[in-house]
Amino acid sequence: MADISTLAELSGNIATVGYGLAAIGPAIGVGIVVGKTIEGVARQPELAGRLQVLMYIGIAFTEALAFIGIAVGFIFT
Amino acid sequence: MLLFAGTPFAMNRIMIIRIIALLAIVLIFWLGTRKMKIVPGRFQSLVEMGLDFVRVNIAEDLLGKKDGRRFLPILTTMFFMILFFNLTGIIPVLNIAGTSVIGVPIVLAAVSYICFIYAGVRKHPAAFFRNALFPPGVPWFLYIIVAPIELVSTFILRPITLTLRLLMNMVVGHLLLVLFFSATSFFLFTAGGWWSLLSIGSLAFGFVFTLFEILVAVLQAYVFALLTGVYIQLALADEH
Numbered sequence: 001m002a003d004i005s006t007l008a009e010l011s012g013n014i015a016t017v018g019y020g021l022a023a024i025g026p027a028i029g030v031g032i033v034v035g036k037t038i039e040g041v042a043r044q045p046e047l048a049g050r051l052q053v054l055m056y057i058g059i060a061f062t063e064a065l066a067f068i069g070i071a072v073g074f075i076f077t
Numbered sequence: 078m079l080l081f082a083g084t085p086f087a088m089n090r091i092m093i094i095r096i097i098a099l100l101a102i103v104l105i106f107w108l109g110t111r112k113m114k115i116v117p118g119r120f121q122s123l124v125e126m127g128l129d130f131v132r133v134n135i136a137e138d139l140l141g142k143k144d145g146r147r148f149l150p151i152l153t154t155m156f157f158m159i160l161f162f163n164l165t166g167i168i169p170v171l172n173i174a175g176t177s178v179i180g181v182p183i184v185l186a187a188v189s190y191i192c193f194i195y196a197g198v199r200k201h202p203a204a205f206f207r208n209a210l211f212p213p214g215v216p217w218f219l220y221i222i223v224a225p226i227e228l229v230s231t232f233i234l235r236p237i238t239l240t241l242r243l244l245m246n247m248v249v250g251h252l253l254l255v256l257f258f259s260a261t262s263f264f265l266f267t268a269g270g271w272w273s274l275l276s277i278g279s280l281a282f283g284f285v286f287t288l289f290e291i292l293v294a295v296l297q298a299y300v301f302a303l304l305t306g307v308y309i310q311l312a313l314a315d316e317h
Contacts (some may be wrong), residue, residue, distance in 0.1 A: 053134075053138065053139075053303070056296075056299065056300055056303060057303065057304065057307060059300075060242065060300045060303070060304055061238075063242070064238040064241065064242050067238075067241045067242050067244075067245035067246070068238070068241060070245045070248075070249060071241050071244075071245060
């Protein structure tokens with residue numbers, strides 16, 4: 001007789017999708033940072049160098065979250 | 078363990094790769110600055126371009142002429158050390174980045190941590206930690222929330238994120254290349270039949286990602302030196 005109390009069963013380890021979930025936020029963040037920089041450069045091309053430095057700093061802070069996501073997979077196994 | 082196994086100087090593959098990268102740095106800078114000319118030759122101008130990039134775009138841009146000069150040696154060392162250690166990841170035969178084990182990133186992050194705290198304490202002997210934990214201009218009751226956040230973000234998360242950013246970029250890059258090239262080998266030799274057509278695609282992707290890894294190697298060296306510069310700049314900033 002089928003077990004009617006279980007609608008869906010998951011076997012294996014859900015941690016495999018963990019990094020995928022962890023990458024969503026930083027991906028959106030990096031997209032916004034780069035997009036806004038392009039917008040800024042389009043408005044004021046003479047500031048391109050300064051904006052690029054700020055963009056790399058912004059990306060570095062944002063993507064750190066994604067790399068913590070990878071590291072967590074190695075630490076908590 | 079490959080060299081000197083059994084002795085305290087036992088070395089594995091990654092350590093040997095680091096030593097090769099170190100020798101490459103010494104050789105390139107020795108050859109590039111051995112006979113300095115006023116009108117530089119092709120090789121000397123290449124070396125000068127790299128050194129100029131760190132001096133103008135990182136040190137002087139962030140810290141200004143005077144402080145830029147003071148912290149230029151450490152920023153230059155960090156940039157070129159990370160650059161060469163990263164680039165071993167895409168050189169055939171070596172095939173793994175010297176920074177893809179936690180030792181090197183953690184040491185570099187510790188150097189950066191000590192450096193920006195030293196810069197801050199030297200500039201504001203009494204006020205550095207107070208300004209870092211209790212930023213001026215915030216209403217006093219907000220310090221209950223702000224001080225712990227500043228403590229964690231400045232003194233704990235900065236070195237951790239510096240380490241993880243460099244380490245994980247290199248680990249992930251290596252894993253991606255391994256996946257693409259082992260997939261190529263699998264499709265071509267194990268799966269056989271029509272599957273072997275897929276090996277063309279995975280080989281092409283492996284090649285493209287090798288080029289991407291060069292970009293990542295340069296970018297991570299730049300970002301590490303840049304962030305160290307930013308932390309020093311924040312520590313040196315005068316309170317308003």
